[in-house]
Amino acid sequence: MNTLIEFQQVCKYYYTGDTTVTAANHISFQIYKGEFVAIVGSSGSGKSTxxxxxxxxxxxxxxxxxxxxxxxxxxxxxxxxxxxxxLLGFIFQQYNLLPKLNLVENVEVPLMYAGVPKGERRERALAALEQVGLGNKWRHKPMELSGGQQQRVSIARALVGRPSVILADEPTGALDSRTGREVLAMLQDIHRQGNTVVLITHDNSIAVQAQRIIRLEDGKVVYDGPSDAPEAVVTPRIAGGEEGRSA
Structure with missing residues (x-):
């Protein structure tokens, strides 16, 4: 299989005065071309690192x-x-769209940095907006759209550069549950089209929408396997009690 992402005993340390914080503690995994993988963990687990x-x-x-x-x-x-x-297309929780630009101009931004000629930029950006169902709104500004529509623009911007990996950071975090499900369905559709998708989330119910889950706790991998396996989802730990069993 074609390996796109490989961590080999990755550690990350942060220093505050005399204190060393280990945010990633000898993490190893591989993500292959065409996979849909969720990296999941609570605050402080190392997923953001x-x-x-x-x-x-x-x-x-x-x-x-x-x-x-x-x-x-x-x-x-x-x-x-x-x-x-x-190589990377980013989808952010807060969309990160530029308010003074219309939708097609927002989607064009990565292509401008890549030096793509103006005519090709416009053609590819319009095609990406069509792909997410917003082709007829390309003249609109971001604030004229709903949150779900703005996230679709963010997805179009991630796709337009034809990256090797789509990296989605809590992409439903700012959305209501119905709109969040629509965005997840769109990510699954993008994956079915052959794209590699890496989803970062704290939410078990979102993580299980991926094919595979990499679960982190205290900077370490504690599970790496299919999302439909019984041990893929765990209940939260209760202070002073036993560790939650698999759900």
């Missing part, structure tokens, strides 16, 4: 992170920015 490293927003303190075979830990800031734009 993993997301930042996968997204080339940060680098490991120890260990190795390979993205499409390239050692990200050895890159400088300019190289990190280049590989982000080339």
């Amino acid at each position: 993993c997301m930042n490293i996968i997204g080339c927003l940060d680098v490991p303190s120890e260990g190795t992170y390979l993205l499409s075979g390239q050692d990200v830990g050895q890159m400088n800031k300019n190289q990190l920015a280049e590989i982000r734009n080339e």
